[in-house]
Amino acid sequence: MRVVTAEEMKALERTAIEDYGIPGLVLMENAGRHVVEVVKQVLGDVRDKTVTVFIGKGNNGGDGLVVARHLLNMGAVVKLLALANIEEISGDAAINLEIWRKMEQKIYSLQHGDGINIVRLILMNTDLIVDAIYGTGFKGKIGEKAGRIIEVLNGSGKPIVAVDIPSGLEADSGRVNGPCIQADHTVAFGLPKLGLILEPGADYAGNLHVVDISIPSGLVEKDGPQRYLTTRELVKEWMPNRRSSAHKGDFGRVLVVAGSRGMTGAASLCGEAALRVGAGLVTVAVPETLHSIMEAKLTEVMTAPLPDSGNGKLVREAKQRIISLLEDKDVLAIGPGLSTDPEVVALVKELLPAVHVPCVLDADALNALAGDGETLRKVQAPVVVTPHPGEMARLTGTKIREIQHDRLVVAANAAAAWNVVVLLKGARTVVAAPKGAVFINPTGNPGMATAGSGDVLTGAVAALMAQGLEASRAAAAGAYIHGLAGDLAARRKGMIGLVAGDIAAALPEATMEIG
Numbered sequence: 001m002r003v004v005t006a007e008e009m010k011a012l013e014r015t016a017i018e019d020y021g022i023p024g025l026v027l028m029e030n031a032g033r034h035v036v037e038v039v040k041q042v043l044g045d046v047r048d049k050t051v052t053v054f055i056g057k058g059n060n061g062g063d064g065l066v067v068a069r070h071l072l073n074m075g076a077v078v079k080l081l082a083l084a085n086i087e088e089i090s091g092d093a094a095i096n097l098e099i100w101r102k103m104e105q106k107i108y109s110l111q112h113g114d115g116i117n118i119v120r121l122i123l124m125n126t127d128l129i130v131d132a133i134y135g136t137g138f139k140g141k142i143g144e145k146a147g148r149i150i151e152v153l154n155g156s157g158k159p160i161v162a163v164d165i166p167s168g169l170e171a172d173s174g175r176v177n178g179p180c181i182q183a184d185h186t187v188a189f190g191l192p193k194l195g196l197i198l199e200p201g202a203d204y205a206g207n208l209h210v211v212d213i214s215i216p217s218g219l220v221e222k223d224g225p226q227r228y229l230t231t232r233e234l235v236k237e238w239m240p241n242r243r244s245s246a247h248k249g250d251f252g253r254v255l256v257v258a259g260s261r262g263m264t265g266a267a268s269l270c271g272e273a274a275l276r277v278g279a280g281l282v283t284v285a286v287p288e289t290l291h292s293i294m295e296a297k298l299t300e301v302m303t304a305p306l307p308d309s310g311n312g313k314l315v316r317e318a319k320q321r322i323i324s325l326l327e328d329k330d331v332l333a334i335g336p337g338l339s340t341d342p343e344v345v346a347l348v349k350e351l352l353p354a355v356h357v358p359c360v361l362d363a364d365a366l367n368a369l370a371g372d373g374e375t376l377r378k379v380q381a382p383v384v385v386t387p388h389p390g391e392m393a394r395l396t397g398t399k400i401r402e403i404q405h406d407r408l409v410v411a412a413n414a415a416a417a418w419n420v421v422v423l424l425k426g427a428r429t430v431v432a433a434p435k436g437a438v439f440i441n442p443t444g445n446p447g448m449a450t451a452g453s454g455d456v457l458t459g460a461v462a463a464l465m466a467q468g469l470e471a472s473r474a475a476a477a478g479a480y481i482h483g484l485a486g487d488l489a490a491r492r493k494g495m496i497g498l499v500a501g502d503i504a505a506a507l508p509e510a511t512m513e514i515g
């Protein structure tokens with residue numbers, strides 16, 4: 001599903017109105033009806049329930065007026081409060097205001113005074129709040145008075161349904177610069193806005209319902225900026241079919257180069273994950289002094305010893321052995337637990353230009369390239385890098401806060417500069433392809449911020465590349481499946497006690513859920 005900015009959404013709405021002749025009033029009516037459906041999901045029978053609708057002066061408020069009218073017709077008690085100067089309501093919103101007035105219904109203006117007392121009074125008998133104050137027209141900072149009212153609404157304990165966007169949320173970034181409606185449900189019209197998908201916006205949005213308000217589908221799907229929300233349907237479309245006559249070679253052979261003394265778990269988690277996401281054959285190559293430990297740890301995953309320094313860390317001489325192991329492999333996954341020993345750094349830098357199979361670089365393989373992202377361009381095959389914000393900061397020579405301030409832009413710029421797919425981990429993992437496509441991942445939970453979680457993700461991405469998925473799709477699907485496995489595991493074990501092994505163990509269930 002495409003993800004848009006406020007301006008891009010407005011342009012789609014304008015085209016629908018001006019070029020296709022769909023009256024804005026029709027779009028607004030459709031929008032309002034969908035909000036009513038969600039209100040009914042929350043309240044059940046709305047008859048005699050009290051719904052308080054807060055409107056602003058723009059078309060978001062217009063949607064709110066449509067919601068009020070339909071709920072009234074359904075037998076609900078509806079209170080309508082305007083946070084703006086009613087006289088400033090214009091266009092389609094004014095038409096709906098006129099209808100509301102002709103139905104001899106009241107509208108409380110909060111224009112004068114601080115409005116807090118009237119809001120508190122009305123909320124005492126309210127069963128549900130509809131936030132139709134600001135939508136894609138919101139810019140900058142919420143006004144002081146509106147901010148105080150929003151804080152009262154958030155503290156009311158009443159369910160809140162936000163119209164299009166929680167008021168106070170920046171549609172394009174998901175950032176908030178002050179009070180913002182903490183919605184239980186957000187009904188987004190046409191396409192999800194970026195701010196509803198990125199943190200903290202996704203948190204403020206609550207349950208996101210993306211609804212069709214009859215903007216022509218050809219318009220909605222047409223090629224605009226290639227920003228997508230990774231959905232189950234998209235991942236299902238990308239996953240390879242499994243013919244009954246298939247054999248393990250059909251699903252690719254992965255070589256994992258990972259591990260060092262005290263970090264054998266990273267190698268085994270990565271190898272196990274690659275198998276569990278469907279790779280046909282997986283070999284984990286580790287420093288030779290650790291080889292017997294790995295043989296004991298792993299069953300379905302094969303192992304191979306690599307030259308090391310005797311202290312359980314690879315030496316640059318391992319390059320030749322890795323190149324020969326790669327001769328009958330389809331994908332290389334390198335980095336988990338390798339350590340940042342100078343010999344390992346030298347090995348990674350000398351090995352990469354000699355790699356001719358698609359590869360996933362994670363953890364210490366990325367740390368080996370600190371400040372030297374350009375080396376990534378020397379790999380003779382598609383590359384996926386999977387940095388967390390700290391590794392990304394080291395790779396780009398910047399600070400974590402700069403990485404986190406604009407994750408999409410940082411990932412997209414790095415992808416283009418290094419000609420690789422960048423999977424930037426974090427709340428809402430972002431996948432950026434060199435040619436501009438960006439996928440935002442909706443799955444996962446804070447319980448996954450646990451040692452080894454990234455090793456599992458690396459194995460999942462490698463498995464999908466081995467099964468023939470194009471690099472950016474393998475990264476987006478891998479992030480989706482990894483996050484879904486984490487959600488399934490957290491549902492059973494909670495977030496606090498969740499460990500990476502639980503995520504790995506839930507991978508098959510996650511791939512089953514995708515179908």
Ligand SMILES: NC(=O)C1=CN([C@@H]2O[C@H](COP(=O)(O)OP(=O)(O)OC[C@H]3O[C@@H](n4cnc5c(N)ncnc54)[C@H](O)[C@@H]3O)[C@@H](O)[C@H]2O)[C@H](O)CC1
Nearest residue numbers: 013024027031058059060134135136137138139141143164
């Ligand atoms: N365009 C259409 O045909 C449809 C739009 N839909 C809904 O309309 C809103 C977008 O409406 P818009 O009139 O552009 O603005 P808003 O209602 O979001 O904002 C109201 C108004 O608020 C003012 N404003 C902006 N920022 C601030 C601020 N920081 N403080 C105070 N006031 C502010 C500004 O003047 C705005 O005009 C969209 O989200 C949909 O809900 C229909 O759903 C579909 C048809």
Ligand SMILES: [K+]
Nearest residue numbers: 131134163165
């Ligand atoms: K809103």
